[in-house]
Amino acid sequence: MTPFSSDAACPLDGLVVLDLTRLVAGNMLSLQLADFGAEVIKIEQPGKGDPLRDWRIKGFSVHWKVYGRNKKSLTLDLRANEGKELLLKLVETADVLIENFRPGTLETMGFGPDVLLKRNAGIVVVRISGWGQDGPYRLRPGFGTLVEGVSGFAAKNGFEDREPVLPPLAMADMITGLYGSFAVMTALRHRDQTGRGQVIDLPLLDPMYSVLGPSAAVYKLTQKIDPRMGSRSNTAGPRNVFPTKDGRWISMSASMQVMVNRLYTALGVPEMLTDPRFRTNADRVAHADEAEAPIRAFISTHTLDEGMAFFEKNEITAAPVYSVDQFIKDPHVIARQIVVEVPDKEMGSVPMHAVVPRLSESPGAIRRPAPELGEHTAELLGRIGIDAQTQSSLKERKII
DSSP: OOOOOTTOOOTTTTOEEEEOOOSHHHHHHHHHHHHTTOEEEEEEOTTTOOGGGGOOBTTBOHHHHHHTTTEEEEEOOTTSHHHHHHHHHHHTTOSEEEEOSOTTHHHHTTOOHHHHHHHOTTOEEEEEESSOSSSTTTTSOOOHHHHHHHTSHHHHSSBTTSOOOOOSSOHHHHHHHHHHHHHHHHHHHHHHHHSOOEEEEEESHHHHHHTSOSHHHHHHHHOOOOOOBTTOOSSSSSEEEEEOTTSOEEEEEOOSHHHHHHHHHHTTOGGGGTSTTSSSHHHHHHTHHHHHHHHHHHHHTSOHHHHHHHHHHTTOOEEEOOOHHHHTTOHHHHHHTSEEEEEETTTEEEEEEOOSSOOSSSOOOOOSOOOOTTTTHHHHHHHTTOOHHHHHHHHHTTOO
16 A cells, blocks of 8 residues: 655645536546645535535445545535635635636626636636537537537447447546646746736537547548548558457557568568558558458467467567456556555545656655545635634534
């Protein structure tokens, strides 16, 4: 088990982030900042908290334990006038505020960017939504699933003779969170140079589309929609997953010509290199079944270990397909501590990804577990001058 590095110095120490978001995208964004030392304060509804807490497995909020780490929790009723004023007091000393309400809601609540920037001219306001702060879809519900459909991802994913396939994870939210953390640091760099904060319009749709390759450019050239190709690629080959003799799978991508040369030679079919059907990536994509035939025949008659030993000996780009139980036991994963196990009051310990990426001179750290609802309310309100008696009254009236 890896203990919390509670005293570790981190590069974003002193940065204060108010996170009003719920569920995945905002938590992914603020996690990146928290892992590198920012004081991320989750502003949560009293008695309820972030709905991510309710994503439970066998009664445990494992999503919250992972994506709420390194953060603090302050409960605040933002519908009450006193709660609103307390948030504005927190804004005065914050560097960043993140929200993911439907566009226009922040203004209705009395926290529009003009109000926030008047209170703190240097604050960076991140506005996460499904479709953006303007445009005809701005007021539509903005779940990642919808964006994964509209962006073109689902249409590209899966097999030609079956339905489009959505990802089995919150992909659009995760990608958006990562984009958002970069945007925040860029805006803070601007703030440090000019003294001025700004607003970041961060929809899920734009980042999701951006990672799908040059699809619009390809369509302009071809005026064709490529069919879904399963695990194959429409630009290079051979690329696929292949079943082994012992019921496992090997993934392979021989997208460079030097690798194709090495692969077909090792498999004993060097004549394929001069066959016009297999000479280029485009040729191999057009004749994918035939290009894969010797690979499939070899892998299907060998166990995973036998196949991987052969490919490693011949320096061929192949790897086993893992499920999580296999991943966490892999010697490379263990040696690099890609997964760390930290103490947890409910589970004893909880495994999670280590801080990503790894910086040589200014690394991040896992300094504290995900907070209990309202765990830091007294501390954080005390910092802005709210004494214990006032806090007790606010609590009685369910404002905190």
